[in-house]
Amino acid sequence: MKAKLADVAKLAGVSVTTASRVINNHGYLSEATKAKVFQAMKELNYQPNSLARSLQGKKLQLVGLIFPGIANPFFGELTEQIETKLFTRGYKAIICNAGRDKEKEREYIKMLMANQVDGIIAGAHNLGIEEYNKLGLPIVSFDRKLSDQVPIISSDNYHGSQMATEELVKAGCQKIFFMGNSNQKGNPTDLRLQAYCDLMASLKRESQVRSIAFSDSVLLKQLTIHKMLEIDQPDGVVCSDDLTALLVLNEARNMGLKVPQDLKVIGFDGTTLIQTYHPELSTIIQPIGDLAEALVRVLLERIAQPEAALEETSYILPVSLKSSQTTQVA
Amino acid sequence: MKAKLADVAKLAGVSVTTASRVINNHGYLSEATKAKVFQAMKELNYQPNSLARSLQGKKLQLVGLIFPGIANPFFGELTEQIETKLFTRGYKAIICNAGRDKEKEREYIKMLMANQVDGIIAGAHNLGIEEYNKLGLPIVSFDRKLSDQVPIISSDNYHGSQMATEELVKAGCQKIFFMGNSNQKGNPTDLRLQAYCDLMASLKRESQVRSIAFSDSVLLKQLTIHKMLEIDQPDGVVCSDDLTALLVLNEARNMGLKVPQDLKVIGFDGTTLIQTYHPELSTIIQPIGDLAEALVRVLLERIAQPEAALEETSYILPVSLKSSQTTQVA
DNA sequence: ATTTTTATGTTAAACGATTGACATATTTCA
DNA sequence: TGAAATATGTCAATCGTTTAACATAAAAAT
Numbered sequence: 001m002k003a004k005l006a007d008v009a010k011l012a013g014v015s016v017t018t019a020s021r022v023i024n025n026h027g028y029l030s031e032a033t034k035a036k037v038f039q040a041m042k043e044l045n046y047q048p049n050s051l052a053r054s055l056q057g058k059k060l061q062l063v064g065l066i067f068p069g070i071a072n073p074f075f076g077e078l079t080e081q082i083e084t085k086l087f088t089r090g091y092k093a094i095i096c097n098a099g100r101d102k103e104k105e106r107e108y109i110k111m112l113m114a115n116q117v118d119g120i121i122a123g124a125h126n127l128g129i130e131e132y133n134k135l136g137l138p139i140v141s142f143d144r145k146l147s148d149q150v151p152i153i154s155s156d157n158y159h160g161s162q163m164a165t166e167e168l169v170k171a172g173c174q175k176i177f178f179m180g181n182s183n184q185k186g187n188p189t190d191l192r193l194q195a196y197c198d199l200m201a202s203l204k205r206e207s208q209v210r211s212i213a214f215s216d217s218v219l220l221k222q223l224t225i226h227k228m229l230e231i232d233q234p235d236g237v238v239c240s241d242d243l244t245a246l247l248v249l250n251e252a253r254n255m256g257l258k259v260p261q262d263l264k265v266i267g268f269d270g271t272t273l274i275q276t277y278h279p280e281l282s283t284i285i286q287p288i289g290d291l292a293e294a295l296v297r298v299l300l301e302r303i304a305q306p307e308a309a310l311e312e313t314s315y316i317l318p319v320s321l322k323s324s325q326t327t328q329v330a
Numbered sequence: 331m332k333a334k335l336a337d338v339a340k341l342a343g344v345s346v347t348t349a350s351r352v353i354n355n356h357g358y359l360s361e362a363t364k365a366k367v368f369q370a371m372k373e374l375n376y377q378p379n380s381l382a383r384s385l386q387g388k389k390l391q392l393v394g395l396i397f398p399g400i401a402n403p404f405f406g407e408l409t410e411q412i413e414t415k416l417f418t419r420g421y422k423a424i425i426c427n428a429g430r431d432k433e434k435e436r437e438y439i440k441m442l443m444a445n446q447v448d449g450i451i452a453g454a455h456n457l458g459i460e461e462y463n464k465l466g467l468p469i470v471s472f473d474r475k476l477s478d479q480v481p482i483i484s485s486d487n488y489h490g491s492q493m494a495t496e497e498l499v500k501a502g503c504q505k506i507f508f509m510g511n512s513n514q515k516g517n518p519t520d521l522r523l524q525a526y527c528d529l530m531a532s533l534k535r536e537s538q539v540r541s542i543a544f545s546d547s548v549l550l551k552q553l554t555i556h557k558m559l560e561i562d563q564p565d566g567v568v569c570s571d572d573l574t575a576l577l578v579l580n581e582a583r584n585m586g587l588k589v590p591q592d593l594k595v596i597g598f599d600g601t602t603l604i605q606t607y608h609p610e611l612s613t614i615i616q617p618i619g620d621l622a623e624a625l626v627r628v629l630l631e632r633i634a635q636p637e638a639a640l641e642e643t644s645y646i647l648p649v650s651l652k653s654s655q656t657t658q659v660a
Numbered sequence: 661a662t663t664t665t666t667a668t669g670t671t672a673a674a675c676g677a678t679t680g681a682c683a684t685a686t687t688t689c690a
Numbered sequence: 691t692g693a694a695a696t697a698t699g700t701c702a703a704t705c706g707t708t709t710a711a712c713a714t715a716a717a718a719a720t
Contacts, residue, residue: 001466002443004706015669020708027709028666045464047444051381051390052706055675060381062424062445069410073603076406080399083427087434092441094392095425097413104417111422113332114377115392134375136331218606246607273403276548277576334676345699350678357679358696382676385705 003044012040023048054116063299064112066096066105067123067142073273074241074286075123078142081292082121089300091118098124100214109135119303121295122146125187138302140295143188151302153294153315157188160284160319161195164238164266167282169203171264171327173236176200177228179248180240182211189240192268196238208232212244225251235263236327242267242274242283249281249326261330270322282327285320333374342370353378384446393629394442396426396435397453397472403603404571404616405453408472411622412451419630421448428454430544439465449633451625452476455517468632470625473518481632483624483645487518490614490649491525494568494596497612499533501594501657503566506530507558509578510570512541519570522598526568538562542574555581565593572597572604572613579611579656591660600652612657615650 009019014033021027022037040046054060063086070076083093094112098105105126112120113135122132123142132139132146139146143154168176178196181189197207210228212221225248228234239245245267249259257263267274270285294315301308339349344363351357352367370376384390393416400406413423424442428435435456442450449468455476462469462476469476473484498506508526510519523539530537540558542551555578558564569575575597579589587593597604600615624645631638 005708006706016707017670017709018668021668024708028668030667033667047440049385049446049706050444051384051446052675053708054381055379055385055677055706056708057675058708060445070400070413071403071407071410071602073401073403073406076403077401079425080401080427083400083425087427087438092424092445094422095409095413097410097417108417110377114380115390115422116379116381243607250607250609272401277573277580279580335678336676346677347679347700348698351698354678358698360697363697379676382705383678385676385707386678387705388678 003046005046005048007044008037008040008046011044012036059118059303060116061091062094062115062117063091064094064096064108064115064117064120065123066098066108066112066120068099069097070095073243073271074269074288077271077273077288078123078292081289082296085292085296089296091296091300096124098126100124100126102126106131113137119299121299122150138299138306140299140302142291142295148313149310151298151310151313151315153291153298154188154317155286155291155319156316157191157319158195160268160286160321161192161238162199163319163321164192164268164284165196165199167266167321167323167327168236168238168264169199171236171260171329173234173264175208175232175234176205176236176238177208177210177232177234178238178240179210179212179225179228179244181244182213192238192240208234218247221247222251226255229255229257229263237263237265239265239267242269242271242278242281245281245283245326246274246278259326260328264328265326270320275322280325282324283322285322287317287319290317333376335376335378337374338367338370338376341374342366389448389633390446391421392424392445392447393421394424394426394438394445394447394450395453396428396438396442396450398429399427400425403573403601404599404618407601407603407618408453408622411619412626415622415626419626421626421630426454428456430454430456432456436461443467449629451629452480468629468636470629470632472621472625478643479640481628481640481643481645483621483628484518484647485616485621485649486646487521487649488525490598490616490651491522491568492529493649493651494522494598494612494614495526495529497596497651497653497657498566498568498594499529501566501590501659503564503594505538505562505564506535506566506568507538507540507562507564508568508570509540509542509555509558509574511574512543522570538564548577551577552581556585559585559587559593567593567595569595569597572599572601572608572611575611575613575656576604576608589656590658594658595656600650605652610655612654613652615652617647617649620647 005019006016009016019037022029022034050060065079067075070079086093096108098108105124119138121140125144139150141150141152145152200207212224229251237248245265248265252259252263267281267283270283335349336346339346349367352359352364380390395409397405400409416423426438428438435454451470453472455474469480471480471482475482508523527537542554559581567578575595578595582589582593597611597613600613
């Protein structure tokens with residue numbers, strides 16, 4: 001049904017070899033022949049079968065993206081940016097929503113290998129180092145150390161969280177809590193927590209951490225937040241991400257607390273979505289476009305030269321503070 | 331580098347043919363042989379090369395998803411659901427963010443063809459019917475008529491918008507406006523607009539439509555909204571989607587309007603994100619999970635039996651009204 | 661007029677896996 | 691014991707494309 005190279009060659013009145021030469025621009029070709037072949041390709045709406053080409057050793061120009069899920073706006077925006085940048089460079093992306101599921105991530109990796117992807121961008125990290133090490137595939141990791149062989153791209157989580165905490169301190173908060181997604185060890189969110197704790201310690205203040213699990217239902221999350229606001233009555237909350245910050249804001253409003261008078265809140269991520277639809281929220285902005293660019297660039301470099309020594313094993317991109325109403329001095 | 335079938339066969343001490351037979355469960359095999367081969371596969375971490383298999387005529391089990399972009403929460407959630415359901419059935423997904431760009435969508439389609447995808451789920455509709463018709467590939471469309479040969483899955487946009495408008499009428503609004511993304515013809519959003527207009531007409535009220543283009547900057551959108559709220563002073567706004575509704579709510583708050591006392595607002599889409607972080611917003615909920623299920627099921631049926639006559643050319647899934655604070659009777 | 665260069669064709673092998681045809685050996689069952 | 695069923699192997703073709711090797715012929719350069 002679908003046109004193959006032999007059909008093109010026949011229509012153009014040349015041999016299959018010549019047709020292939022035209023496509024791959026290989027050897028001596030006359031303009032006339034090229035024109036004939038291109039014309040035939042157009043007429044037949046011919047697309048070379050990438051699978052067959054890749055069997056020959058050519059790159060499939062396909063990469064796998066493994067993330068916890070793209071419904072989360074941060075990963076959605078990051079994935080979209082990555083895909084766009086890949087496309088510009090002639091690459092395609094297979095998406096894998098691994099969630100928090102180790103087994104699923106393992107399955108995805110198998111599937112990607114079977115599909116001969118040229119490389120992987122890993123942003124879901126349920127698996128151990130060893131499993132990624134033995135793949136023999138170019139990999140770059142988003143925000144998590146996988147192995148010495150795998151370059152990591154991330155935002156400056158530590159500095160971001162430091163700025164966030166400072167923002168609340170400067171705004172005059174006396175009782176600053178940290179509220180975040182519960183942290184498996186090694187998670188970059190750890191750095192956000194760490195920076196908060198370090199800064200509090202350096203100010204001789206007590207760290208107060210409340211965590212809500214990613215998998216908790218919203219009601220449970222709200223309950224946790226409610227309890228914190230009611231019992232502990234903090235006047236400032238550093239949140240591990242913007243969505244958590246929104247929950248805090250919502251709960252505060254329900255309880256009749258005034259923001260920023262009674263309570264100041266700052267988030268983390270700064271997606272376009274949040275910046276657009278919640279311009280009032282102070283937050284730490286991750287440079288999503290730059291992150292995507294770095295992930296793609298480093299991966300494609302690895303793909304082009306798999307043997308080259310790693311220039312850098314870690315790329316930490318700067319974040320920026322967006323100071324808005326939720327941290328305004330009352 | 332990567333293990334191939336020949337390596338497995340050698341390690342297992344059998345012929346390549348036998349190894350292949352084990353994998354494909356073809357012909358007579360002894361338990362002992364099967365065990366040996368499986369063992370060898372495990373040891374070598376062998377994954378059959380899907381590309382080579384597909385060249386043989388086997389399905390690649392790969393489908394293309396073409397959407398305007400997954401950063402939009404609605405498409406993000408829909409894409410995630412689709413991907414999950416595909417994965418369960420052994421299929422993989424290539425994502426294509428076509429935006430509003432005709433040329434890019436065309437390029438994506440070429441690329442998908444070159445990659446021998448088994449089918450396409452099309453949710454970005456920049457191209458004409460003809461282009462989709464001549465692909466000779468199973469396709470299902472989300473929310474837009476492409477051709478008689480292409481089944482459409484969509485929500486009941488008309489009924490949804492009808493319910494939305496009624497909700498405002500019931501809540502006592504006297505001056506109900508429609509605010510939405512500007513509508514190219516044939517867009518399903520048209521039905522939302524249509525339902526609003528029809529209902530207004532049947533009530534002998536005047537339709538008032540304000541449109542903001544998808545591509546408008548946020549500032550421009552806000553300006554449009556501001557103008558409407560200030561000059562026309564509607565007391566109810568039917569929005570074509572939840573994000574637009576949020577902009578209206580924000581602008582209303584900035585202007586000191588009280589919701590729902592001075593102004594009632596209702597949105598459309600009802601993503602988990604919005605329901606979670608904006609529980610106050612009344613909206614029409616599209617059944618994202620069911621839409622994904624239907625898209626996947628119908629596509630896989632077409633893939634399994636490409637020649638079968640279409641059972642249905644259009645599947646319209648019911649939506650539901652979520653009546654919340656923004657449309658409460660004051 | 662002769663050598664290069666350019667242009668194209670023929671043929672065949674290769675990529676990795678599948679599969680049919682055929683041969684052979686072992687087991688099982690009448 | 692002999693036929694049927696079971697188990698495995700060898701060989702070769704096939705999928706669509708690429709590419710090296712070789713041959714040939716016309717055009718261009720010497």
